[in-house]
Amino acid sequence: MSQKETYENPDLKKERQNCPFNKEEITNLLDGGKEKTAERKQLENYILSDEQLKDAVPMEYLSHADKYAEELRKACLLMHKLENSPAGQVPTLRALMGAGLGSAVLKEGNPLALHYVMFIPALMGQGTIDQQAKWLAKAYNLNIIGTYAQTELGHGTFLRGLETTATYDPNTQEFVLESPSLTAYKWWPGSLGKTANYAVVMAQLYTKGKCEGTHPFMVQLRDEETHEPLPGIVIGEIGPKLGMNTNDNGYLGFEKFRIPRDQLLMKHSQVLEDGTYVKPTNSKLSYATMVFVRVVVCQDVTTNLRKAVTIATRYSCVRRQSELKPGDREPQVMDYQAQQNKLLPPLAATFAFQLASDHLWNLYNTANNNIEQGDLELLPDLHGLSCALKALCSSEGANFVEVCRQSCGGHGYMACSNFPRIYGQVTAAETYEGENTVLWLQVARYLVKTRKEQTGGLSVKYLIGEEKGPKTVDTTLEGIVHLYRRTAVGLVDVAIAELEKSGRKGEAPHDAWNHAAVYLIKAAQAHARLFVVESFVNSLKVGNLSAPVRTVLSQLCELFIIYWLLERSGELFFVRQFIKKRLVTVEFQVRTLLYVKLLAAIRPQAVNLVDSFDLRDEILASPLGCWDGNVYQRLFDEAAKSPLNQSSVHESFHKYLKPLLKSNL
Ligand SMILES: CCCCCCCCCCCCCCCCCC(=O)SCCNC(=O)CCNC(=O)[C@H](O)C(C)(C)COP(=O)(O)OP(=O)(O)OC[C@H]1O[C@@H](n2cnc3c(N)ncnc32)[C@H](O)[C@@H]1OP(=O)(O)O
Numbered sequence: 001m002s003q004k005e006t007y008e009n010p011d012l013k014k015e016r017q018n019c020p021f022n023k024e025e026i027t028n029l030l031d032g033g034k035e036k037t038a039e040r041k042q043l044e045n046y047i048l049s050d051e052q053l054k055d056a057v058p059m060e061y062l063s064h065a066d067k068y069a070e071e072l073r074k075a076c077l078l079m080h081k082l083e084n085s086p087a088g089q090v091p092t093l094r095a096l097m098g099a100g101l102g103s104a105v106l107k108e109g110n111p112l113a114l115h116y117v118m119f120i121p122a123l124m125g126q127g128t129i130d131q132q133a134k135w136l137a138k139a140y141n142l143n144i145i146g147t148y149a150q151t152e153l154g155h156g157t158f159l160r161g162l163e164t165t166a167t168y169d170p171n172t173q174e175f176v177l178e179s180p181s182l183t184a185y186k187w188w189p190g191s192l193g194k195t196a197n198y199a200v201v202m203a204q205l206y207t208k209g210k211c212e213g214t215h216p217f218m219v220q221l222r223d224e225e226t227h228e229p230l231p232g233i234v235i236g237e238i239g240p241k242l243g244m245n246t247n248d249n250g251y252l253g254f255e256k257f258r259i260p261r262d263q264l265l266m267k268h269s270q271v272l273e274d275g276t277y278v279k280p281t282n283s284k285l286s287y288a289t290m291v292f293v294r295v296v297v298c299q300d301v302t303t304n305l306r307k308a309v310t311i312a313t314r315y316s317c318v319r320r321q322s323e324l325k326p327g328d329r330e331p332q333v334m335d336y337q338a339q340q341n342k343l344l345p346p347l348a349a350t351f352a353f354q355l356a357s358d359h360l361w362n363l364y365n366t367a368n369n370n371i372e373q374g375d376l377e378l379l380p381d382l383h384g385l386s387c388a389l390k391a392l393c394s395s396e397g398a399n400f401v402e403v404c405r406q407s408c409g410g411h412g413y414m415a416c417s418n419f420p421r422i423y424g425q426v427t428a429a430e431t432y433e434g435e436n437t438v439l440w441l442q443v444a445r446y447l448v449k450t451r452k453e454q455t456g457g458l459s460v461k462y463l464i465g466e467e468k469g470p471k472t473v474d475t476t477l478e479g480i481v482h483l484y485r486r487t488a489v490g491l492v493d494v495a496i497a498e499l500e501k502s503g504r505k506g507e508a509p510h511d512a513w514n515h516a517a518v519y520l521i522k523a524a525q526a527h528a529r530l531f532v533v534e535s536f537v538n539s540l541k542v543g544n545l546s547a548p549v550r551t552v553l554s555q556l557c558e559l560f561i562i563y564w565l566l567e568r569s570g571e572l573f574f575v576r577q578f579i580k581k582r583l584v585t586v587e588f589q590v591r592t593l594l595y596v597k598l599l600a601a602i603r604p605q606a607v608n609l610v611d612s613f614d615l616r617d618e619i620l621a622s623p624l625g626c627w628d629g630n631v632y633q634r635l636f637d638e639a640a641k642s643p644l645n646q647s648s649v650h651e652s653f654h655k656y657l658k659p660l661l662k663s664n665l
């Protein structure tokens with residue numbers, strides 16, 4: 001890093017002096033080990049040193065179509081670079097798809113993302129060995145490029161309501177794909193607009209006159225040579241969005257489009273030559289690709305949050321504003337308790353989310369291996385936890401990113417701050433791969449079922465049997481976690497009581513469910529938060545952390561779990577036992593005091609902590625967050641790139657403004 005040698009903002013320099021912990025130890029912890037850190041750094045050098053992968057002009061000055069072309073150029077170049085990658089192809093691919101290294105090169109979105117994130121996983125998870133043999137090598141070699149086409153103009157959430165049909169014709173042994181209405185058009189799939197020539201299409205399978213529900217089909221969309229849509233395929237791009245604009249989300253219609261029978265992906269269910277339908281062992285196995293993405297999205301959102309927190313924290317230590325002590329020099333804005341209250345909880349959240357996402361990733365791998373062996377026991381827990389953490393990390397993540405942006409005042413509103421892009425990506429994750437409210441309700445369904453039937457997976461064990469633990473709540477970490485657990489159990493019981501009350505009034509179960517939605521969602525959110533805080537607390541009990549690192553992580557952990565408790569205090573009022581015991585008021589006074597003390601204790605380490613994320617300037621892509629803190633010069637340099645600054649008087653002055661000035665209106 002040449003900037004380190006030339007300039008370092010004196011305030012940042014001071015922040016970095018006398019760091020009580022080894023930053024590298026935290027970096028290694030987040031990377032998953034010393035070797036992984038070395039591998040990551042080597043890969044970053046390999047990719048980020050390539051001049052052809054750098055933007056000639058900031059992407060925001062390009063047109064919609066030019067942005068796409070530019071990102072596609074770089075995406076293709078990146079794929080060529082895979083071959084000689086020092087880190088190996090698979091780790092490189094993972095790094096290039098995500099919010100870290102990948103987004104440093106492809107800032108507006110990767111037009112090939114869906115191919116790797118959903119198309120290949122769908123082929124692997126839904127295709128038979130023969131189908132994988134036929135398609136996977138082509139997909140890996142990029143002889144074909146695919147996407148995952150499920151959502152339609154009329155339906156995204158309600159998959160049973162999808163309208164695209166695939167009707168089996170035993171005479172020709174083909175499926176006929178049809179979009180029977182405008183709302184049946186596929187709408188949203190990434191890479192579909194211009195990039196992909198194949199797709200895994202989810203459609204209602206009809207055979208022998210009966211609908212068997214949604215199933216995945218492998219469909220060629222475009223000619224492999226000319227890239228023209230095949231006859232019977234209507235295809236296009238859906239237009240600009242809040243973010244991710246070069247993911248070329250598209251639309252797709254079918255006009256009696258025929259595909260061979262063996263292009264139904266038949267790992268879990270089959271249609272025989274005569275049209276006989278063979279059921280899967282579990283009808284939800286066709287949803288498996290979504291589960292995979294929900295799991296990886298938690299990691300991705302966390303990486304994005306680390307970027308936002310790094311930018312805001314460094315900037316807040318460079319920025320000096322107002323007067324703290326009358327007559328003194330303007331303080332660093334980070335010295336205001338109000339600023340610490342904005343930035344230290346998201347900083348702590350990056351650790352909390354990462355640890356929870358790691359747990360989820362391990363569960364995913366175990367469950368997936370078992371499923372491959374025909375053992376589906378872990379599936380409900382995996383579904384419940386992946387929905388819970390995807391919804392929690394994306395919603396809290398988006399709110400935190402916005403707070404980081406606000407914490408940078410006006411400069412945070414600049415496109416070049418990179419907050420608009422980061423926010424665009426994180427808030428998209430609140431919607432895609434299952435809209436969050438809908439996922440909360442899936443989680444609630446699992447919680448209610450577990451509590452009532454007294455059986456469920458590991459993540460919901462606390463709902464089974466009598467509540468264990470102390471009756472009073474103390475101020476130790478264990479004590480606070482216990483309060484979270486009691487809240488989570490209490491809110492499930494409140495939701496069940498609501499459901500039963502409606503039942504007694506004679507409401508049908510679906511109406512009762514709808515009328516308890518507010519309680520059900522609160523219960524699901526409390527469950528997700530409990531999982532995250534337990535993961536955080538438990539991870540600090542194990543592992544060989546040095547004493548200084550353990551100290552700072554424990555402070556962050558404590559801060560985070562108290563922060564959430566204070567933020568969500570209203571929810572405790574739903575749980576009657578807390579009110580009865582006047583627990584809430586007394587406990588909260590104590591906790592607020594503790595919270596404020598923790599803000600002060602962590603403040604001096606804020607820059608050292610974000611430094612330990614080890615995010616290169618190219619990945620942060622923000623003048624506000626660069627390692628050297630040379631914020632003002634960099635903002636000026638960015639402004640110089642504006643097309644409006646390429647001449648002292650813009651041509652439109654002569655065309656429009658001058659005549660107006662002379663018109664004596
Ligand atoms: C190389 C890799 C690199 C990685 C790098 C990482 C980079 C990351 C990210 C960057 C790229 C971003 C790309 C963006 C991609 C977005 C793609 C999409 O949105 S695609 C589009 C995404 N679209 C969506 O996500 C649509 C959301 N909608 C849905 O998923 C469903 O319609 C539903 C779940 C809401 C309901 O379904 P419905 O059929 O009506 O079901 P009922 O409610 O009636 O429940 C019945 C029973 O089924 C159970 N169960 C349900 N699901 C599952 C499951 N998955 N499993 C197991 N079980 C499940 C349920 O618990 C219940 O059990 P029980 O109580 O009876 O025991």
Ligand SMILES: Cc1cc2nc3c(=O)[nH]c(=O)nc-3n(C[C@H](O)[C@H](O)[C@H](O)COP(=O)(O)OP(=O)(O)OC[C@H]3O[C@@H](n4cnc5c(N)ncnc54)[C@H](O)[C@@H]3O)c2cc1C
Pocket residue numbers: 114148149150151154155156157158187188189190244249428431432433434435436437438441
């Ligand atoms: C950036 C981006 C990328 C995407 N990429 C893909 C892709 O590659 N492939 C693909 O197939 N799709 C993709 N999608 C589509 C995405 O999966 C859907 O938008 C998502 O599943 C939500 O569905 P919907 O748009 O139909 O929302 P709706 O379901 O119509 O939601 C509208 C509102 O209704 C509420 N609602 C709906 N159902 C219920 C219910 N049962 N109970 C209570 N409230 C309810 C929701 O909470 C929400 O507030 C993408 C979307 C985005 C934004």
